[in-house]
Amino acid sequence: MIAYMPTIYPDELGYSWFCRYYVHSGCFSHKMALQELYCKKSDYLNKEFIGNLNSGAMEKIEKIYPMDELVLDHTMYPQYARFIPLEQKKDALYRLGHEPCDVHHLFCVLPRNKGEQCLKFCPMCAREDRERYGEAYWHRKHQIRNVSICTKHKCRLKESTVPAKSEQSFTFCPAESYIGNEEAVVESDPLVIQFASYLDSVFDAPMDFENDVPISAILYDGMSRTKYLKPSGRSRYTKMLADDMGEFYRSMGICSIASIYQIQKALLGKLSDFTVICQIAFYLGMEIEELINPSLTVEQIQKEQESHYMRDVAPVDWELLDMETAPVLEKFAKGVYDGTGNENGRPERVSEKLVYREMGLLGHQLENMPRCKTIMERYAESYPESWARKIIWAYRKLEEEGKPFYWTDIRKISGVKKKNLQVVIPYLMKHADVETVDRIVKLLNVC
Ligand SMILES: [Zn+2]
Incomplete structure (x- = not known):
């Protein structure tokens, strides 16, 4: 049972808060701290969110912080959910706070490139936090995808050694132990600063839970003032836009540059990824206000909807x-x-x-x-073959844990149903040695 939660700091990542809980609570192992917060392993895999807390932890935390606020103010929700349709946005907010869920089913989470694999930090913020609070912590705004500087100090963010993506072995890595006293490097490129401030402001703006203006309509409106849309509004020059954007962002050295197919998808309303949308909007010179507080008329939205059927002048290369x-x-x-x-x-x-x-x-x-x-x-493979690989994986995993286990344990983590077993057996040989297959089959026969 959780005895005490430390105070959460401004813009602190929920994960960072839990890390500090682990340090301050006197839990002597990760396992113990995890057990106090969660039920099972799949509950806590993602560092950008809070995971599926157990009811005891939830009760305790809700007394300090309502779940919705925790998700809004202390997770990366404002990034990933910013531009998704209204109903989906509300649903994601509820589920992230209250239900077991895989974030990949709530919104698009693009794969990470080099330069954004680990949690980032600002050396100057860390220094200030230590002076003010006595310890450093992981800031949310330093983790926004494609943001390379701290907008407060205008210095470059540094990458820590703590992986940002979900991992199989979850560990508490408190910022205080992973951030040294590093020199800050001031960013001199005004464009890089401008772009970071843009993303930062969009991230920070209050989420709109009232209006449902499709992001594709907002971008279409922004495009209508540029050479990328024919004055008639009936043809868009996606390839030219993608080429120009690519050149622009390459010169800025950002980690993940929107590709032509991502841009095309965003313009057609089929992708609402934060960094792709922001790259398009920033490049087109759109005001932040247009993105977060759009004032489009019903006719304007309608016009964009119709444009989905128009010809794309530059066919895809x-x-x-x-x-x-x-x-x-x-x-x-x-x-x-x-x-x-x-x-x-x-x-x-x-x-x-x-x-x-x-x-x-x-x-x-x-x-x-x-x-x-x-x-x-x-x-490419058949279902039975993929089931065989899952069973072998589950078997090896359980064997590694070193405790006795039964067929039901394999079934539980492999997710393969018993009625499918007969078709699986021939494929076991293809993916494991004879001894392993023998042992798996033996387990099967016991049950
Ligand atoms: Zn800073």
């Missing part, structure tokens, strides 16, 4: 798209296949449906991309 997508797809598919990219670490089948959704591809695009198609073919 398939060769380029294929080349751009293939390495990302390879990484994504591998992570899904061997489980390293999945929140619970379980291998999964790489299905086309999943790839289209997670990679932000539009219908049938893969058919025009030979490199990507080859990758898909390489990972």
